[in-house]
Amino acid sequence: MTDTASISTAKKRPRVPLWDNARFICVTLVVVGHGIQRLTYDDDHALVLYLFIYAFHMPAFAIISGYFSKSGSPTRRQMTKVITDILVPYLIMESIWTLVQFLVEGKQEINPSKPSWTLWFLLALGIFRLVLPYLALLRWPLAWAVLLSIGVGYLSNVDSTFSLSRAIGILPFFVLGYKIHEWGVIEKWRMAGPVIWWARAAAVAVFGVWLTVVWVFIDHWRAIDLKFWFFYDSSYNDLGEYQWTAGLMRLGVILLAVVLCAAFFVLVPRSRTWMTTLGQATMYIYLLHSFVLYPLRQTPILRDNPTTPWLIGMVLLSVAISILLASKPVRRIFRPIVEPRPRWLFASSEPSAGGPSRVDPTGSRRD
Template sequence: MRNPHLDKVKGLLIFLVVLGHGLERFIGWINPNSALLAFIYSFHMPAFIFVSGLLFKNHKLFEKILFFAVLAVLFQILYFCFESFWQHTQNWLHWVIKPYWILWYLWGMVAWSLITPLLMKTHYPLLIAIFASLGIGLSPFNNYLFSIGRIFVFLPFFVAGALYGKSFLHCIQNTKYSLWITAASIIISITLLALLRPNPYWLYGSLSYQQLQVEAVHGVLTRLWLLIIASCGIIASLTYASKLPDILRSMGENTLAIYLLHGFFIIILTKLITFTSMNWMLNLAFCLFISILLCVILKARFLSRSIQYTAMHITQFLLKLMQYFYTRFL
């Protein structure tokens, strides 16, 4: 049975994902746009990952992991072909070792689904996840490869969602102080962001401290600061969701298609449209309009079901193939 409150949360977050990508591609990290982008990027994916952790179940774990891997490979190929159409030349190796733009989340789901059950067997799963999040930046290798940086940087949010998501959701759904909690969380988040003023690359979670050109202690403290900011954003988005418009509920029920398909439209529009106006509000209004339009179109249930149907059939085929080879040769 679906939770309307949770669907609204997912609807809000998927809209922020589309809006964030639109703002970044159309306008970029320029003032005053950078402040809005920084706020969105500080929590929208951590919150999305927290909700993913909340919905995580161990049941049929290998099948779920394979399903996300199939989706990732399938859309990696589709985006490769799509980009090749526009740019004509592409580096295959680059696409093998680096998940394309928005697809890192799918590989994250594969990794988090593998790691979280192991962490659950320990006494301090969330603490270990936080140490991993802070520690991955100390590694000497390129954290962007295979999205290894993002996987570990955002791991605490998935683990926190799996551990405490349901109880937290129950508490906020029954509180009388949702508006006050939301306001306080947003104020704290914005204040901490204003004090930190992070380089946008920090918000991606994809680079090591060495790549970000900071000392280890500086890197650990900055990343810890960002974990706190993201946590405030998660509290705000989950607490206030019930008061949001009902259209977000239908968007939240069909996030898969919106997430996987909006990138194609963003790419097309950025190739066809060049902003000449210096009016920031006009540019923002355009991005808002495009984001709303894409979400309304792509929330069509048949799109998500078609993607799920295709990926699930490939997954079932691979499972049968594995079973055949296992019984035949082992």
């Protein structure tokens, strides 16, 4: 099938509101997590919410991205999109962050191999696209991805350079998303009848149990710095675990995330809601929210006010930021840096070379 035919098919494919709803909720949880991070140092309520979110929100994001990824040999258009949708936005955003940090913090280091703040996920998506065709050739690709995730934790020399440690760490979730598509799980769920209420009740119970565990043992989680295990970016030695059994902790974190992600997707509305359209602007929210939160994070205002009212206020502000950044005016203004189309960069003058894209790196298709 030609690229043109593929595009035509994509345009005719009906939207599945569940995915747009899930994207918006996931990216909003990202904003909330970053918004309350400074409060977690001194406030247990903030840390409880932070751990509750971080246990599953990025794994869920990776699952969504994997669901919409293809394992076959990439077409010319798909290879072009890796450059235009991932690498070019990364270089643009990293350059902006380098300038901002120089002006505000006096930081003079220029190192595009070390992604700033949220940009690690863009590079991780690029790595996922590269390795998926090879993993798909193997038997049990999901098992191999889990082994890679556990194994990379034993290697102290694999770090945040090009987001490699974190990309390998959350690779199982990306592959799980790819396999979920292959198994047709979502299609079966969309057609589910009365059983949906039992499933959602079970999902609520799962989240309730996790919230209770976080709350009851919050002193222990703070003592062992559990939040860093949810980042999937540090070696076990760096996390203070020197025994060979440290990999079992990573396995436990992965299994926990899978259970929580399952509960999350069960609870996501399957029909159109007020957030369905906003879910098409995932990358705008993800890439731009850090610039909005940066001034707050650079001032001591959050560290000096670790109280419940400030926690509630930051959660509400984070939701408002997500809605604002998904709006049409914001998307129109920032489209050149979030969705750049550098036709001049490509040797070919074919339409696929830097042509307009209707699908972002997470698989979100804009109407």
